[in-house]
Amino acid sequence: MIITDWQARHGLTAAEHQAEFDRLTGRGYRLLKIAGYELGGIPRFASIWAIQGGSAWRARHGISASDYQAAVTSLSSDGFRPVDLSVFRSGNTVLFSAIWEQEQGLEWAARHGLTGDEYQALFTDLSNKGFRLRCVSPYEDQNGVRFACIWDRYAGPAWTARHGLTAQEYQDEFNAQKQRGFRLVRVVGYPIGGQIRYAGIWENSPGHPGNAAHGLPHADYQGQFDANSAARLRLVDVSGARDGSSARYTTIWESTPETSPSAGAAAGLVVPFMQKWAVPGFSFALARNGAIRATGAFGYANRITREIATPNHRFRVASVAKPITSTAVHLLIDQGRLALTDKVFGTGALLGTTYGTQPYSARLAALRLQHLLEHSAGGWANDSDDPMFQQKHLGQDALISWTLNNRPLTTDPGTTYAYSNFGYCLLGRIIERVSGMSYAQFVDRSVMEPSNAGQSVLAGATAANRHGQEAMYFGLNREAPYEIRVDRMDAHGGWVMTPAEVLRFLFSVDGLPTPPDLLRPATRTAMTTASSVRPVTPTESGYARGWWVNNVGTIWHDGTLPGTQATLVRPSDGRAWSAVCNTGRPNTALAAEFDDLMWKVQQAI
Numbered sequence: 001m002i003i004t005d006w007q008a009r010h011g012l013t014a015a016e017h018q019a020e021f022d023r024l025t026g027r028g029y030r031l032l033k034i035a036g037y038e039l040g041g042i043p044r045f046a047s048i049w050a051i052q053g054g055s056a057w058r059a060r061h062g063i064s065a066s067d068y069q070a071a072v073t074s075l076s077s078d079g080f081r082p083v084d085l086s087v088f089r090s091g092n093t094v095l096f097s098a099i100w101e102q103e104q105g106l107e108w109a110a111r112h113g114l115t116g117d118e119y120q121a122l123f124t125d126l127s128n129k130g131f132r133l134r135c136v137s138p139y140e141d142q143n144g145v146r147f148a149c150i151w152d153r154y155a156g157p158a159w160t161a162r163h164g165l166t167a168q169e170y171q172d173e174f175n176a177q178k179q180r181g182f183r184l185v186r187v188v189g190y191p192i193g194g195q196i197r198y199a200g201i202w203e204n205s206p207g208h209p210g211n212a213a214h215g216l217p218h219a220d221y222q223g224q225f226d227a228n229s230a231a232r233l234r235l236v237d238v239s240g241a242r243d244g245s246s247a248r249y250t251t252i253w254e255s256t257p258e259t260s261p262s263a264g265a266a267a268g269l270v271v272p273f274m275q276k277w278a279v280p281g282f283s284f285a286l287a288r289n290g291a292i293r294a295t296g297a298f299g300y301a302n303r304i305t306r307e308i309a310t311p312n313h314r315f316r317v318a319s320v321a322k323p324i325t326s327t328a329v330h331l332l333i334d335q336g337r338l339a340l341t342d343k344v345f346g347t348g349a350l351l352g353t354t355y356g357t358q359p360y361s362a363r364l365a366a367l368r369l370q371h372l373l374e375h376s377a378g379g380w381a382n383d384s385d386d387p388m389f390q391q392k393h394l395g396q397d398a399l400i401s402w403t404l405n406n407r408p409l410t411t412d413p414g415t416t417y418a419y420s421n422f423g424y425c426l427l428g429r430i431i432e433r434v435s436g437m438s439y440a441q442f443v444d445r446s447v448m449e450p451s452n453a454g455q456s457v458l459a460g461a462t463a464a465n466r467h468g469q470e471a472m473y474f475g476l477n478r479e480a481p482y483e484i485r486v487d488r489m490d491a492h493g494g495w496v497m498t499p500a501e502v503l504r505f506l507f508s509v510d511g512l513p514t515p516p517d518l519l520r521p522a523t524r525t526a527m528t529t530a531s532s533v534r535p536v537t538p539t540e541s542g543y544a545r546g547w548w549v550n551n552v553g554t555i556w557h558d559g560t561l562p563g564t565q566a567t568l569v570r571p572s573d574g575r576a577w578s579a580v581c582n583t584g585r586p587n588t589a590l591a592a593e594f595d596d597l598m599w600k601v602q603q604a605i
Contacts, residue, residue, distance in 0.1 A: 001274045002299050003050040004259050008235050010046035010221060010249070014062045017045040021059070024049050031059050035086045035188075036097045037240030039218065039247040043090045045097065046238050046249070053278030054101070055476055056080075061097040065112065068096035072110060075100050079478055081108050086239065087139040087148045088190070094141050096148070105480030106463050107131075112148035116164075119147035123161075126151050130464050133161050134304060136199050138190050145192055152304065154463030154472065156205070158182075159305075163199035167215050170198035174212070183207045185305045189214055189241040189250040196241045196248060205307040210236075210254035218247045228253045232260065236306060254306065258298045265604040266296050273597050274299055277583065277590050280474055281309035284579035285499035286602050290512045292500055294605050301582070302472040314496045315471045315580035316459050316486065317566040318559025325427050325491040326373060326546025327509050327518065328443050330527050334520050337434050340370040345404075350430045355397070356404030363409040369430070371413040372423040373545035374531040378409035381418035388421040388489060396488045400429070417535045417543065421492040424546075428491025439490050450518060451508040453501040458494045461487040470496055471582040473563025479585070481563025493561060502568050502578035510570055528555050558591060560584045565594050577602045 007029065009020055021031070033048040043062055058080055060071055072082060080100040087096050096112070109131060111122060123133070131151040138147050147163075160182065162173050174184065182202035189196050198214060210233055216224060228235070237252035258267045270282055281299040285292055295311040332338040343349035344367040345360050353360075363378055371377045380387060380403065387403040394402055403422060428439040435442040440458050448454045457467050463482045466472065473481035486494055497505075508518045509527070517524055530542030530549050541550040548556050553572025559565070565584040570576040579598045584590065 001052055001054075001278050001280055001303075002256060002258055002271050003052055003234065004256075004271070004275070005051040006234055007049045008047065008225070008238065009049075010044075010238070010240065011039060011218070012045045012047075014043055014045065017047065017061055020047070021061075030054065030057060031099055033084055033236075033238060034059065034061060034097045034099060035239040036062060036088045036095055037247055038088060038090045038242040039240070040245055041091075043088075043095055044240065044247070046240050048235055048238060051275075053275070055478070056102040058100040059098065062095045063097070065094060065096060068098060068112065071098070071100075078102070079104055082110050082150050083134065085110070085135055085137050085148055085150055086188075087112065087137040087146075088242075089140045092142065094139060102478060104475065104478055105482035107153035109151040110149070112146070114147040114149075116145055116147070119149070122149070129153070130155065132156065132159055133201055135186055135188075136161065136163060136201070137188060138163055138192070138197070138199055140192060152463075155466040156203070156302065156305075156472075157307070158204040159185075159202060161199070161201045163197070164192075165198045165200075167196065167198070170200065170214060173200065177202045180204070184212055184252060186237055187212065187214065187250050187252060188239040189248060190239070191242045196243060198250065203305050203307065205302070205305065206310055207306055207308055208254040208256060210252065212252045214248075214250040216249045216251065217243075218249070221249045224251070266601050267298065269597060269600050269604060270296070270298050273593060274581075277585070277593070278476060279581045279583050281313070281471055282579070282581040283309055283311060283313060283315065283499050284577060284598065284601060285311070285503050286605060287503045287507070287576040289574040290507045290510065290514050292503055295500055303474065304472065309471065309582075311500060312498060313469050313471050314455075314457070314467065314498050314501075315566065315582055316473065316493075316561060316564040317495050317497050317502060317580060318493045318561045318564050318584075319421075320497075320502060320557050320559045320566045320568050320578075321489075321491065321493050321495045322424055322546045323509075323557050323568065324443060324447060324495060324505060325424055325431070326527060327505075328431050328447055329369070329373065329427055330519050330523050330545070331446055332431065332434055334523050338369060338430070340368065340373075342369045343367065344369065344372065344426065344430070350433060351426070355400045357401075360404075361408060363412060364404065367409075367413045370545075372420075372427050372430075374533060375417055375419050375423060375543055376414050376531065376533040377418070377420055377423050378411040378413045378416060379418060380407060380409070380420045380422040382421050386421055388425060388492065389484065392483075392485050396425070399488060400425070414533065417531070417533045419535075419543075421489070424492035425489070431491070447505065447508070447518065451505045453497065453504040456495055456497040456501050458490050459486040459496045461485050467496055473582050475562045476583060476585055479562035481561065484562060486561070493559060499578035499580055502566075503576055506568060506570055506576055506578070510576065512574065558595065560591055565591060567595055567598060569595075569598065575602060
């Protein structure tokens with residue numbers, strides 16, 4: 001999320017740090033970074049704090065290696081994992097400080113006490129397995145140099161790391177990486193044999209402008225802090241290292257353009273929303289009369305590395321996939337390859353007897369294509385028993401068979417409305433059966449490419465399946481964006497798109513003269529006309545075939561998954577907009593505020 005209220009401390013004793021910890025947490029601040037070091041012969045601590053929402057967190061400072069290991073073990077049983085780590089030696093004692101967050105679904109590893117050879121072997125092994133170094137803290141014990149580190153497993157931009165560098169070697173490396181387009185993500189200075197060495201992590205991704213400094217004397221640190229703060233920069237990384245009886249600091253400072261007075265009307269609306277709901281990144285696109293007129297992006301596509309969100313970043317769009325799938329089905333209807341009255345299951349039906357155990361029930365035998373499009377199948381609702389979130393070990397085909405055998409329809413098809421992800425999953429299989437292609441191939445060739453949205457892709461389930469320029473997703477309250485089977489959700493919630501790509505898809509079915517629509521006018525009208533089987537609420541709107549519609553001509557769809565909120569709206573006056581963010585909280589007010597926010601944004605720009 002975007003941070004506007006932050007604080008930092010340095011040179012604190014353990015007792016002073018604890019007092020500040022108690023005071024700042026009591027005021028609602030969250031500890032983002034802690035660094036331990038020795039100054040004047042005693043342990044000291046530097047820290048960065050911010051008013052920031054998010055998942056539950058814990059912190060420890062100045063503890064022994066055994067206490068640190070015990071904390072890792074104990075906290076991990078409650079879903080906490082270390083996200084920041086600092087280790088240093090004071091006299092003959094090695095002290096650990098760390099921050100934990102309650103995070104699920106992102107595979108991680110933490111190690112300490114490694115020799116140089118062991119660290120290098122681990123680095124090679126974990127890197128080859130797709131892990132990325134989050135932080136490293138070299139330190140000395142009585143037997144020599146040791147390493148502590150934290151790793152995450154997810155796909156992303158190219159990255160590199162170095163350690164054991166002298167001040168000049170570090171500066172040379174910094175300059176070389178900058179020339180390559182790599183951005184400094186983390187850096188730590190640490191004393192080895194009486195000399196300060198440096199370890200850094202760089203990533204080839206977009207970030208905020210700023211500056212970095214190393215080897216800054218203790219006496220000069222406050223002056224640099226005041227100058228950077230006056231320049232509206234924010235401290236995002238800090239470490240201290242013993243230098244004789246004093247210390248030297250290493251820092252990274254970055255600007256946050258979204259919070260400047262000149263940021264614009266959109267920022268004034270979006271930034272408070274992001275702060276309230278702990279949204280890491282937010283992206284939107286606005287259009288009028290079939291042409292995109294504005295895009296905007298705020299915050300982080302990946303808050304772990306401070307990779308900023310841009311209009312080119314793609315996000316899971318969740319149920320905004322349903323209008324796309326409906327369009328593909330209606331294309332096949334226009335081609336005479338499907339009809340609304342086609343049976344779905346049974347001998348000679350669209351899906352035949354491929355799935356489940358025969359004989360089928362009378363309700364399954366009565367199920368028609370139109371019922372799936374309009375969510376009137378008679379069951380499989382998007383509730384706590386939604387099949388698409390059950391039986392995570394099953395592949396898509398096996399899940400369909402399991403659902404037919406274990407989740408019978410509860411009412412006759414065509415009589416009641418029940419929003420159904422599973423019904424749209426079946427539509428994806430029908431598209432495959434009729435077209436002879438995979439769902440992704442048919443939609444890409446017949447919908448996305450003609451719409452100039454051909455860079456859209458289907459999501460992978462895990463962070464290791466992250467696509468290029470795809471945002472990272474962050475769940476709250478132990479939600480796990482990377483433990484849901486998004487790879488099974490293709491036709492009802494699987495697309496990864498930019499807001500601009502979502503709008504380009506919309507242009508192909510919006511009924512405006514340009515660009516030309518993919519569907520016949522009568523087909524498009526039928527697709528966006530409310531079904532006679534109406535939702536119980538809201539009374540002023542209804543569901544058509546893959547679209548929400550109302551009596552003033554607005555068509556739209558929203559989408560929510562753990563780690564995702566998305567929307568697509570087209571009023572009847574030629575305006576349109578789409579927006580996404582990389583956190584989501586099902587069954588909360590976030591979705592309603594998200595929708596209201598975008599109505600205000602498009603009016604303000």
